[in-house]
Amino acid sequence: MRDLSPVTLVVDLKQRDQTAGLGGLPFGPFDPVHHRTLEAGLRTWVDEQTGLKLGYVEQLYTFGDRGRLTKLGGEDSHEVSIGYLALTQLQRNDAAIPGRGLIDMGGRWRSWYGFFPWEDWRDDRPHMLDDRILPSLEVWAKSARDDKLRPMTPLQRFKLYFGLGSGTWDEERVLERYELLYEAGLVHEYYLDRGLEPPDDGTPLFGHPMKMDHRRILATAISRLRSKLKYRPVVFELMPESFTLTELQTTVEAISGRHLHKQNFRRLVEQGQLVEPTGASSSATGGRPAKLFRFRRSVLAERPAPGLRLGGVN
Structure with a gap:
């Protein structure tokens, strides 16, 4: 971690x-x-x-x-x-x-x-996905009744939201994945909403619960922020006035829950012209001094969607 x-x-x-x-x-x-x-x-x-x-x-x-x-x-x-x-x-x-x-x-x-521990892929695919979450969800999805108001069956949604089969993991689908776990009775809030005690039959419950629907609100916020990274420079709201490119990459990885290739990331930053050098360096890394950069605010007036268009999960 x-x-x-x-x-x-x-x-x-x-x-x-x-x-x-x-x-x-x-x-x-x-x-x-x-x-x-x-x-x-x-x-x-x-x-x-x-x-x-x-x-x-x-x-x-x-x-x-x-x-x-x-x-x-x-x-x-x-x-x-x-x-x-x-x-x-x-x-x-x-x-x-x-x-x-x-x-x-x-x-x-x-x-x-x-x-949402299943959303953190920075150190590799979370073991809990294959060991516990996906098997539990698959059992539910295969037996769940189809909702005629939805365009997809529970099994189709399960495969799409969790990137199974020919699909890929989409880090923006935080809310959809949480909602599916809720429907399957695999989060504590499913029972809180119904005034019930969680079953004692070994049914797993994933992630720390929150009161009312607050974990759903948090999932909505994470989904929105991950999406915003790609077409708005919101990440710089979380950065100090000056920073190294490594610090910027670490922040983007923390939000997106993904490991990013160092050279590819720096190429994205350069192509997007989102930062400019300050002329100073930092020795806080413990190694060679690293150049310090700042957000190039003029980019906001130059084009409508200045963000980091990240590719697929590595």
């Missing part, structure tokens, strides 16, 4: 005591009196409660899954949330966010690969 891992802020949602012990994504109310736009409300809310200054922000989707009910069969109002992808840079001592302002959230930064 690589040292660098993309992280998400996970908080203790104390008001959801029916799933005590599970964390979730931070959220807060929109105040139309004080917030001119939804995004302005998001930025203000995050700053007040965490002290974080957000960089790139993008609206994802509206979420209102069944798992948002406080109690199955209860009469409480059903919550609907607008999810956002928001990026911020962390310092090495930012592992804990104590929370402040309206709610003491007890926040912690956690690697998103703890929630």
Whole structure:
């Protein structure tokens, strides 16, 4: 496993005591009196409660899954949330966010690969895929009833989303793979949503669970960010002002969950004209001094889709 891992802020949602012990994504109310736009409300809310200054922000989707009910069969109002992808840079001592302002959230930064361990291919194809996930999913897919509203059968979706047969692994299909595991009853949330205890018959459950539908929201955000890498320079929102090409490659690998060939990656960066040398070097690598680069911001005005068009999984 690589040292660098993309992280998400996970908080203790104390008001959801029916799933005590599970964390979730931070959220807060929109105040139309004080917030001119939804995004302005998001930025203000995050700053007040965490002290974080957000960089790139993008609206994802509206979420209102069944798992948002406080109690199955209860009469409480059903919550609907607008999810956002928001990026911020962390310092090495930012592992804990104590929370402040309206709610003491007890926040912690956690690697998103703890929630989706099958998505990290940087050190090779994850063993858990062939050892546990694919056999369990195949049994379910072969026996699952076809949904006439879907264009593909469960078995077809299983093969497509997991790159089986003549297909290839598409790192952007994070949400589809999680949804399939959910349908098959192979994640904890399937049982939480139904007010059930997980079976004790040895059925495997994969990845760390989250409260309500928050793992689905996180999967949506990862899918969107991986896609954005290819046609928008969002990765530079996560980079310092100056960086080496090795640091840039390591960051792209951490987000995409893929190992990238060094020379091919550098060729992509050069062809995209996304960076420019600063004229300085870094000796922090421990070896020969490495040239420092910075994001060439003028590229944003030169063409509409300046990104890193990564090829297939190595």
